[in-house]
Amino acid sequence: MHAEQPVRPGRAKRLPRAVRERQIMDAAVDVFSRLGFHAASMDEISEVAGISKPMLYAYLGSKEELFATCIRREATRMMEAIANGVEAEEPPDVQLWSGLRAFFGFVGENRASWQVLHRQASSQGGPFAEELADMRGRAISLVAALLVHSSDFTNVPRAGDKEAESLAAALVGAGESLADWWLDNPEEPAGVVAARLMNLVWMGFGDLVAGDVWHPPSRRPAPDQGEDA
Amino acid sequence: MHAEQPVRPGRAKRLPRAVRERQIMDAAVDVFSRLGFHAASMDEISEVAGISKPMLYAYLGSKEELFATCIRREATRMMEAIANGVEAEEPPDVQLWSGLRAFFGFVGENRASWQVLHRQASSQGGPFAEELADMRGRAISLVAALLVHSSDFTNVPRAGDKEAESLAAALVGAGESLADWWLDNPEEPAGVVAARLMNLVWMGFGDLVAGDVWHPPSRRPAPDQGEDA
DNA sequence: AGGTAAGCCTACTGGCCAGTAGGTAAGGCG
DNA sequence: CGCCTTACCTACTGGCCAGTAGGCTTACCT
Numbered sequence: 405m406h407a408e409q410p411v412r413p414g415r416a417k418r419l420p421r422a423v424r425e426r427q428i429m430d431a432a433v434d435v436f437s438r439l440g441f442h443a444a445s446m447d448e449i450s451e452v453a454g455i456s457k458p459m460l461y462a463y464l465g466s467k468e469e470l471f472a473t474c475i476r477r478e479a480t481r482m483m484e485a486i487a488n489g490v491e492a493e494e495p496p497d498v499q500l501w502s503g504l505r506a507f508f509g510f511v512g513e514n515r516a517s518w519q520v521l522h523r524q525a526s527s528q529g530g531p532f533a534e535e536l537a538d539m540r541g542r543a544i545s546l547v548a549a550l551l552v553h554s555s556d557f558t559n560v561p562r563a564g565d566k567e568a569e570s571l572a573a574a575l576v577g578a579g580e581s582l583a584d585w586w587l588d589n590p591e592e593p594a595g596v597v598a599a600r601l602m603n604l605v606w607m608g609f610g611d612l613v614a615g616d617v618w619h620p621p622s623r624r625p626a627p628d629q630g631e632d633a
Numbered sequence: 634m635h636a637e638q639p640v641r642p643g644r645a646k647r648l649p650r651a652v653r654e655r656q657i658m659d660a661a662v663d664v665f666s667r668l669g670f671h672a673a674s675m676d677e678i679s680e681v682a683g684i685s686k687p688m689l690y691a692y693l694g695s696k697e698e699l700f701a702t703c704i705r706r707e708a709t710r711m712m713e714a715i716a717n718g719v720e721a722e723e724p725p726d727v728q729l730w731s732g733l734r735a736f737f738g739f740v741g742e743n744r745a746s747w748q749v750l751h752r753q754a755s756s757q758g759g760p761f762a763e764e765l766a767d768m769r770g771r772a773i774s775l776v777a778a779l780l781v782h783s784s785d786f787t788n789v790p791r792a793g794d795k796e797a798e799s800l801a802a803a804l805v806g807a808g809e810s811l812a813d814w815w816l817d818n819p820e821e822p823a824g825v826v827a828a829r830l831m832n833l834v835w836m837g838f839g840d841l842v843a844g845d846v847w848h849p850p851s852r853r854p855a856p857d858q859g860e861d862a
Numbered sequence: 863a864g865g866t867a868a869g870c871c872t873a874c875t876g877g878c879c880a881g882t883a884g885g886t887a888a889g890g891c892g
Numbered sequence: 893c894g895c896c897t898t899a900c901c902t903a904c905t906g907g908c909c910a911g912t913a914g915g916c917t918t919a920c921c922t
Contacts, residue, residue, distance in 0.1 A: 418888060418899055442671035445879060456901055461881065497839070544814075554842040566821070567829065570814055571838075574830055577810015578803040585773075585802035589795070600796065601803055608837025609783065609800075610726070610847065618839065647869055647918060674909060685871055690911065 416455050425463050428453045433474050437519035441471055441532070472532055475525050478517040479539040485510040496554040501602050501620055504579065508594040511583045522580055540576065547572035575605055645684050654692050657682045662703050666748035670700055670761070701761055704754050707746040708768040714739040725783040730831050730849055733808065737823040740812045747816075751809055769805065776801035804834055
């Protein structure tokens, strides 16, 4: 992102609507993530976006609509990033591992998005929470399905839906919390953090303190960016 | 015609300061938990508390001070509940188990407190987040210490501080998330939910899908309420 | 009883901010 | 070249709400 015209001439350069909308959304995500929904003002968003307030209203509607749109956009981006990262044909543990890597990779490269999604959206009572809870619910369902599927691999009586769902909720929460912790301790690469969570949820403390760790089946390194654990 | 007891006589009965302060705090926790910090208005809190707004300011100071005080009070209550529940002389797994039971027990009986602590406090940028993050940090440190201590039980090289801390963050997050899930699916008793998380973090999915579960060493039932898993 | 202080109130101010009215430039196209 | 559509602006309004000024009332104490 390189510099704009350094001065604010009072009038912004004329741009097609789609481009402006993108700029505005980027500014909105930035401001919302820093200040939270209520403390963020439309004036500040418009200033960061480099345009005037009426443009905001003309393009994105009310403050609530704007926020909801931000959530939807960032949530979609994240879900897509994870979906792209998951290796769906692999056994359950590898699926989980690849999903975790994708998740932490996304968070690491999109901190503002993560702030908006995790901190802000969940705490506002409006339609946002719904929007967000919905996506979070889909993530949980996905993990729950993975868990149920895992137990099908074995001869164990298959876990109840409630049981799987609650475990999935715990896992998703662990991921969220660990992502937050990571933002405060960013010195470690995404892969290390992801591996740690993988070990926790797959092996459990009981095995970990006994020295047993999980590791991915050794194969050729992943095709895209190679973070090592 | 002598006066009945109308609901709001316009003037509240005279009460000693300490009692009023308690009432106000209870009302504040209630309103903050339902509406969040910003959407809650001092007018509504004073109405719920059954007194007028200037009393709020006279006793508890500004809105921010009031909120911070709420957080501190509820956080302290929760930490005490957990500290009382933990069986400190037992082996690590039993300590964790008793802590989890105490935690879910508290959440189940203090939903408003939990809402204020978990949802509201963390999302406001002010001194609250600090207050709350501080307590959360202490909880994480506690768990981290427990983990480090666990590995001392074995001959495994002891886990690094960072490693233990991040795992503790994940565990705390899992607990928080599961507590939220539980609020939406309240039909199960606290003990069952706690046991599920215990199994997840101690055994791991790997063992669980293979049919191995953790269970508490069978001893006399716990002295207080006996929830069975 | 009378003093006094603690508890309580009604009714206002002032600032902040979402949202709008009404007008100006700039690219496109006949 | 003039017209129109689209992008863009300055400058206001109106409501909500934190916080306050100033006054009333009841319990307790001597």
